[in-house]
Amino acid sequence: LAGEIAESIGSRAYCVGGFVRDFFLRVPNFDVDLVVEGDGEELARKMAQHLGGKARIHQRFRTAALMLPDGTKIDIATARTEYYEFPAALPKVEKASIREDMYRRDFTINTLAIALNPDSFGDLIDYFGGRKDLEKGLIRILYNLSFVEDPTRIIRAIRFEQRYKFTIEDDTLRFAKDAIERRLLGKLSYKRIIQELMLLLSEIDPLPALDRIMEIGVWEYMIPEIDLNKVSRTMIKRTPIIITWWEERYYGKNIKGWLVYFMLLLAGLDEELVIQIIKRYHLDNYARKAIQESRQVPQIVEYLWESREILPGEMDQRLDGWSNESMVLLLLSIKDELLWEKLVNYLDLKEQVKVEINGFDLKEMGLKQGPEFRFIFDELYRQKLNGIIKNREEELQMVKK
Numbered sequence: 001l002a003g004e005i006a007e008s009i010g011s012r013a014y015c016v017g018g019f020v021r022d023f024f025l026r027v028p029n030f031d032v033d034l035v036v037e038g039d040g041e042e043l044a045r046k047m048a049q050h051l052g053g054k055a056r057i058h059q060r061f062r063t064a065a066l067m068l069p070d071g072t073k074i075d076i077a078t079a080r081t082e083y084y085e086f087p088a089a090l091p092k093v094e095k096a097s098i099r100e101d102m103y104r105r106d107f108t109i110n111t112l113a114i115a116l117n118p119d120s121f122g123d124l125i126d127y128f129g130g131r132k133d134l135e136k137g138l139i140r141i142l143y144n145l146s147f148v149e150d151p152t153r154i155i156r157a158i159r160f161e162q163r164y165k166f167t168i169e170d171d172t173l174r175f176a177k178d179a180i181e182r183r184l185l186g187k188l189s190y191k192r193i194i195q196e197l198m199l200l201l202s203e204i205d206p207l208p209a210l211d212r213i214m215e216i217g218v219w220e221y222m223i224p225e226i227d228l229n230k231v232s233r234t235m236i237k238r239t240p241i242i243i244t245w246w247e248e249r250y251y252g253k254n255i256k257g258w259l260v261y262f263m264l265l266l267a268g269l270d271e272e273l274v275i276q277i278i279k280r281y282h283l284d285n286y287a288r289k290a291i292q293e294s295r296q297v298p299q300i301v302e303y304l305w306e307s308r309e310i311l312p313g314e315m316d317q318r319l320d321g322w323s324n325e326s327m328v329l330l331l332l333s334i335k336d337e338l339l340w341e342k343l344v345n346y347l348d349l350k351e352q353v354k355v356e357i358n359g360f361d362l363k364e365m366g367l368k369q370g371p372e373f374r375f376i377f378d379e380l381y382r383q384k385l386n387g388i389i390k391n392r393e394e395e396l397q398m399v400k401k
């Protein structure tokens with residue numbers, strides 16, 4: 001359909017990037033990216049009309065995000081070329097052909113495109129030998145100055161290399177090492193560094209990539225305060241297992257994987273350094289709060305260990321409002337089977353237990369709305385977690401008492 005609509009508005013549409021790469025690697029990928037020679041915004045609007053979705057247009061970047069009723073997201077961009085005013089700067093953007101659009105990309109394996117217009121539907125466009133490199137398992141830049149223009153590509157190369165168990169092609173590795181020696185990564189803003197680190201830590205198992213980052217001397221440009229050799233490898237290895245377990249058990253409570261790894265990386269640092277790092281990388285409030293919680297994990301583990309008879313309601317006093325990510329970190333830190341069961345029992349109860357009465361009920365009982373309401377609901381919730389009261393009737397009785 002995209003191809004037909006593109007044809008009707010005198011444009012040419014292509015499916016590009018990660019989706020095509022992963023299609024050839026037989027790796028599932030649900031992020032569809034289209035590039036349009038012509039008018040990408042118009043294509044997005046027309047597709048939204050036909051398919052009943054919504055198109056969000058970002059005029060400045062000539063891109064559009066199309067949300068279909070079934071939840072599929074399709075990113076549509078007008079083909080563009082980028083040039084750099086100086087090394088490590090953000091690129092300037094201009095309209096262009098599909099070839100030029102592919103040429104601005106990082107590695108050959110990301111330059112494959114599939115034509116969608118009816119006259120050429122399904123044709124593979126491969127200007128830079130991406131298909132061959134996919135077969136050989138090679139990460140290769142498109143031109144010698146690639147890493148000079150954008151040193152974040154060094155981190156990206158390592159990420160793709162480790163994700164697919166590929167190899168960085170010899171010349172590419174030489175250029176990367178050269179750029180590192182010339183300290184080009186030092187020119188990157190903290191924002192770009194943290195973006196790449198977040199992507200890296202969003203990999204299912206980021207450990208091999210972190211090892212490689214250290215090996216070729218990139219880590220000192222990322223968060224030099226953290227000594228990666230001191231970070232617990234066992235914990236990092238267990239993380240994906242616990243995250244998968246959590247997401248299956250508490251369906252819909254998704255985890256920001258990168259944040260759990262980030263907390264693990266910060267775990268050995270002094271409070272002051274942690275605060276500095278949070279500020280330097282402009283982490284958002286959610287991440288800040290979660291990291292603060294994660295600092296309490298060792299004490300909480302000790303507390304749980306010492307108070308073996310603790311009831312779920314008491315646990316709730318300590319853990320209420322905790323982010324899913326800090327909760328995963330707490331689970332990761334527990335080695336004792338009984339403690340694990342206790343914590344999981346509390347988390348399970350949290351999913352099931354709800355206070356049934358509401359503010360109207362309290363008012364009907366003659367209580368005046370005020371801060372006590374919160375106190376009453378908290379108390380009822382905790383008594384319910386403890387199994388002391390079970391239903392609406394018992395809740396009302398308890399309030400009366």
Ligand code: ATP
Pocket residue numbers: 017018019031104105106107110111150152153
């Ligand atoms: P995945 O989402 O599976 O990690 P992706 O290839 O979709 O992989 P994105 O980071 O979403 O990765 O990038 C989309 C496309 O944009 C990539 O195919 C890549 O070619 C290009 N790209 C992203 N960052 C850069 C960069 N710094 N330099 C050049 N091209 C880039």
